[in-house]
Amino acid sequence: MGTSPKVDGCAPIHVFASSKSWIEGNATLQLQQVAGLPGVRAVAAMPDLHPGKYGPVGCAVLSDLIHPQLVGSDIGCGMGLFQLDVAARKLRLDQLAGRLHALDQPWDGDTGNVLADAGLHATMFDASLGSIGGGNHFCEFQAIEEILEPDIAAEVGLDRDHAYVLVHSGSRGLGFSILEREMRNGQAALDPVSESGSAYMDAHDHAVQWARLNRRIIAERAAAAARADLRPVNDLAHNMVERHDAGGHVMALHRKGAAASDRGLVPVPGSRGTLSYLVEPLTAMRTDALASLAHGAGRKYDRASMHGRVRVKKSDVARLERNPYGGIVVCGDRGLLAEEAPEAYKNIERVIDDIVEFGLARVVATFRPLVTFKKAQSSVVAGSTRREKSWKEYRR
Template sequence: MGTSISASGPFTTHAGDEAARVDTFFGRGAWIEGAALAQLDVAARLPGVSAVAAFPDLHPGRNGPVGACILSDRVLPLLIGNDIGCGMALFELDLPLRKLRVDKAADRLRAVEGQWDGDASERLVADGLAPSCFARSLGTIGGGNHFCELQAVDETLSETSRLDTTRVYMLVHSGSRGFGEEIVSTLPSGAVSGLEPSSSSESAYLAGHDAALRWARLNRAVVAERAAEALRADVRLVVDVPHNLVRRTVSGYVHHKGAAHAEAGEIVPVAGSRDSLSFVVRALAGVERSLGGVSHGAGRKYDRAAMHHRVGRTKSDREAMNRNRFGGVVVCEDRDLLLEEAGSAYKDAARVVDDLVGHGLVERLASMRPLVTFKRAREEAAFDVRDSRRDRR
């Protein structure tokens, strides 16, 4: 739609508008950009907004603050953006860690590149979706910060953790691809200020939103199955957690933008960068204070444009970026993406989790080290979201 939320628009707010309550769940040492705080203030003054929760991975986004939950009496689609249902799913492979050879595994994961050759229509129908619902995109990772990563338990941080230190795990980060984008592109012009409760526009958006949530969850499962097949292993879902969605609650609509949805007792993966540890945490009763949200990852520290000037200035620098500090492998043969998604582009996930723990939102279960991070095998094979628009529901 070409719109964004910022201190100057497109949402209409005024200096005298009363701001909603904003609860911040990060400490003084957290890296929070001024632009993100400005977007947070605008969000708190939107029509119908009554509460905002901001997390330590908070950073500015195209359509509003990323790393926040926003409670409103109406649906505000632009706060969710076009990647409806984006989330992370953690899987366990029946592959012993001692048998994994990272270089061989990295080569085999290239099979995840491009269109899936399975029966997409059958899987879509089984999940209550139309057989032609963006079928060509099903089982594809997408661009940007999406990935498929093999991980190992680096350290067990709780006696209640059930993660197996002898197994290989897989973390998949992906969304609804062109499906979510189509839903947003068909919104009426007045959607910037929210959808009228109980209106036909609200009903249509929520129906599409819920379908995109199912599609995105299925997509992560198919990506994991493709990767497991390439590795000649079986795969088991541990948990799937969306972080771009709107939820109906007794208090109104909670908008999650880059904020994982979790109820007390549920486990959540908190992704680091491709060059740092990720974490698995369990939500505590304190998530009631944070509108049922927690951080989904480390959060960006530097935007994409800035990274082109910060890393990879020489060929040897770029080649070095194909390995992480744990001896793992990074598969990303798109030069721009390699630079933009460098480890230094992200905040410290350990500090993010420390803040969540300090505010009583989660407890740590385990830290996870990256073994193979798959993003894109070759630049010319990238499956562009725009190509998927030919697939219709």
């Protein structure tokens, strides 16, 4: 991956968003701050860019040093798309929505054997396997709306009649514990080949694989609710860092809310009220994109402000629990229902238009939401302390 010299102490920033895209000023400011971090060589920002806790979400960062805060607390968070062996038209959405309430309960599978089969060691967070988590995480049944690239769709076995499951989740408390450990004394910058750098990467890589396994188990639980079997289409993390050898010099490529674009087709979801997209990356043509791609629509408004923008009185809940395609939204937490309302997110069509116009990808197929599951019960039932912990742990 090529790099350019720093100018005024900042690495070059390549923004893949047109003037039609709305990007918050705080996100741009955070982007400049990241470009000035020690060792940073290049930054690529996608049209879904928005402010995050330690840096903007929706970017990739190439650096001589590992910056754990740029990966964030939900290490390995990503999207997994799965095809079911049942026709979408045969799903009874009301019944399916009711069965999905089981996802609020702990998974009753054999955790030890599943971890062993995946080559993962046990941790104190393994009871969370098979659970979605809070924030913007979800499990969604989908149907193909349109196939735009039939040849590519056929190569991966897409069938417009089948139902699909898209899972967005991560490493739960495991990733949070790793970041917390690294930041005990403030923000860290680790040499990729040092003992501390290698120790972080070992823990990080374990969390990435744990998160991937978590998405698979969630998808299997959803498939069981539909009385179906499944097969994976693709699964990609979008919170991660990887070491790359650049002519004998090891560099770190961070992705924070950015999907890897060199591992097959990329799911790019909108909000719960819009279409989702499956795209074929073309980023080999753009080295300045750092082998990365947008991971979704990206937030337009933060969670706190959504409580003033969206009413969640009893009379409003019925509207929020349906999508424009006649599908169902399962979310028993009125606060989360407001925070994750479609209005909270950017225009997904604009995001897709940007990555297409910049030559980063082409659209293979679109998917419409059938049932979107976030959680069946309110997280305030155990008191405000539990809710505050949830926000701290899964803040994006």
